[in-house]
Amino acid sequence: MEQRHVQENSIHVLLVSYPIQGHVAPFIKLAYLFAGRGIKVTLVITEFVHASLVAAHPELDGEQYDQVRLVAVPDGLPKEDVRNDECKMGESVFKVMPGHVENLLNKANLEGNQVTCVIADAVFGWALEIAEKMELKSALFWPSAPGVLALTLNIRRLIEAGVIDSNGTPTMKRNKVQLSSDLPPVTSADIVWSYPGNESTQKIMFQHFFAIHQNVKKSDWLLCNWFQELNPSVGDLVPNMFPLGPLLANGKPAGNFWPEDSTCLGWLNRQPVGSVVYVAFGSSSMFSQHQIDELALGLELLGRPFLWVNRSDLINGSSAKFPDGYEKRVANHGKMVHWAPQEKVLAHPAIACFLTHCGWNSTMDGISMGVPFLCWPYFADQFYNRSCICNGYKVGLCLNPDDYGIVTRHEIRRKLDGLLADEGIKANATKLKQMAEESISGGGSSANNLERFIEHMKQ
Template sequence: MNTMVDQKQPHVVFIPLPAQSHIKCMLKLAKLLHHKGIHITFINTRSNHKKLVASGGTDHDFNNIPGFQFKTVSDCTSSGAEDDGVEPMTPTLAEVCMHLGKTFFDSLLDLLSGLETPVTCIICDGFMTYTNTIPAAEKLKIPIILFWTMAACGFMGFYQAKVLTDKGLLPLKDESYATNGYLEMEIDWIPGMEGCRLNDLPEDILATKQDDPTYKFLLKLAQAAHNVSYMIIHTFEELEARLLTDIKSIFPNVYTVGPLQLLLNQIEEKENKKTNFNCYSLWKEEPECVKWLESKEPSSVVYVNFGSLAVMSLEDLIEFGWGLVNSNHEFLWIIRTDLVKEQPVVLPLELEEEMGKKGFLAKWCSQEEVLNHPSVGGFLTHGGWGSIIESLSAGLPMICWPSIGDQHTNCRQMCKQWEVGMEIGKSVKRDEVEKLVKLLMDGSEGKRVKEKAMQWKKMAEMATSSNGSSSLDIDKLANQIIKFL
């Protein structure tokens, strides 16, 4: 069992959205604050906690960290099945989120009242406010901080649901506005996102009806940001300085804490040891990926990973496959079992044979280890923020194929503002994939974005150095938590 939390020690409860990238990001911040003497209670759904333990160790590893404990809540209506010795079906993220929307308020109140010591504050994923975490915190008189596990541009993209509605530009007049050129309209009021179009914002905000459920959800999300006094964003000052200045003019207390892994690296280098547990994955990582990379030439391999949630058609997968094969570059490709929408991943025999000559396929890997491997020279990504900030930290340029959420906004900033990547069109064509891979790995454009990526890597390292902007903000955040006592 965990050692008891000292009554005089600050105690923070973390509430992540139950998705891979959000859990990973929040666990890293929890570890950083734990290192500063703050006790942590981290809340996962039952199935996600089981996955985390199964992929990274044993229950003993997770239950014997002094001052750091994990608690769970149910994630589906049949959650009692495992207590009867029956292996329950793993619910989808949508099913889990629907269930939490109905049950999490009561579950949280029960969980918090059962903790051994008082909670100093709650750090809640900005996307979990729909579960009434703010009213729960107010009911218990516990301060709450929202953590946006994304870039400032990603947060601002979602925030535009409110801004565009206030300006009378949303919802769209009718569905024809999606194809008549209206979405090409530039948004000229966000410093640091100049030239951004409506099309570059999360597509879920571009609703045609006032009562669209997702649109209403995002409006509430934007309003929730105004209902709390403190906000954390997983970015660094140097990357999004002008945009952060604008955000700080709207919200009173904003902490930038990225890249989190580089901050953890600083601790490990100083203490010459790993920081307690080092598992953030809901899936078993395959070490064979790194072993395969060991035999490759420096900067010769394209790493391909479309994240934990993105899906594509089998046709798109095949086009990506032939494009990679025809580029004549070696590649490491992570293909999740559920990557193809509603059907198994079955490749044509000829493509499978050709891919076997140049590529290595796996279901999951230690992404940061792969990105920092000397053999990797470029990254074909979906544009999720976790992947982009990890690639920037490694000094790697990218090719981006965005699909959902903040990925379009991230991709736009990556290509236009930070100049570290290129975008693939929505309709995947093997010739375009081949062309962009060759440009990235061999061309003059590839050389330019590689140089830019290395510059951002140095800036990220500067931000996470002992007196860097992110290091100072972590200290400010820890001090603010202590003031809540």
């Protein structure tokens, strides 16, 4: 055993994440996973991301945290930019980041701190080329769902089935295609690069996913944040796929860009078991004030305790305002915070269900803690994640907007009442939690995949 640990100490992994929270968070959890095995880990992030992480988690401001070293590189944008234009940021990152990463690798070699393996975000195909040039082992990391990966790798099949045209635009035909036996059918509404009414953004996103398709074909190892049992047949579509999840922070900084308000944990301690609706929409979702009013009033109509993460930019860059007298009326059973320690919240026995935007990190958090979902996707992969949660895994229900695009207070109350009364969904959620726990335990599928990848890095 000691000899194995020495060998693993000789491995130095360089992780390279795309600079948005939905990607940085699982990369940090992946870094913890490797570091826990005595592997040296360097995580490359942009200077803007590093500043956001340190502001939210001061303990990350140092040479390393929990055996993980953070290295910040420029993203090519002026400091004053707010970085909410993902197309602009992505274009800049692709121009400047490869040179900085190659310089880091050369510097590490000169200082006797040899990197042995590069693990890059699936969109960063250039990182594979750098690793090959420097004769390093390499792998890609896929931070999203198995169904989204299946979509990405079957673009031509979607075109042939008439679900999309050759430019990636969803057709008006409501054709369906079954990509895998344990995934729900794909319809035009599930296409992750679809941006109705924004043709230029859709074109960029389609190119983005097509590039991922090409990158995955070039990589011998594709590491993923889920467990094999979640969608067993997806592995038939991707022979080099190695799920390592669920990836969890387990009390360490989870890669959030906002400071966590831990007072909500004390508040949860005072609530009955299985009583609280947890409401959180990730780092990007935005709403109109009208929609926020309907959500607030729906939670009030429910008459149950709720914990609501109300980000400071939830309404077009500003905090949501509540209906007149609302905070006073719900003071005895409603708690609002700007950000929450989500893994700890979802693991708390007081939580009854999770009203979520269906981001994949949140989905894996909820599955890991055995919590039923009420789904309210915002954009991109979240719509297909909703299909998987509701129709594939059968651990949730979805909210439907009215003819004006608004999810009404009555729809929210009706679906929450239905979800909390559905014993079948609760049983499915408990079963998935058990499967997730087994996968990362000794001899589990994810634990075995981790061993295989570590052995690969040693060779």
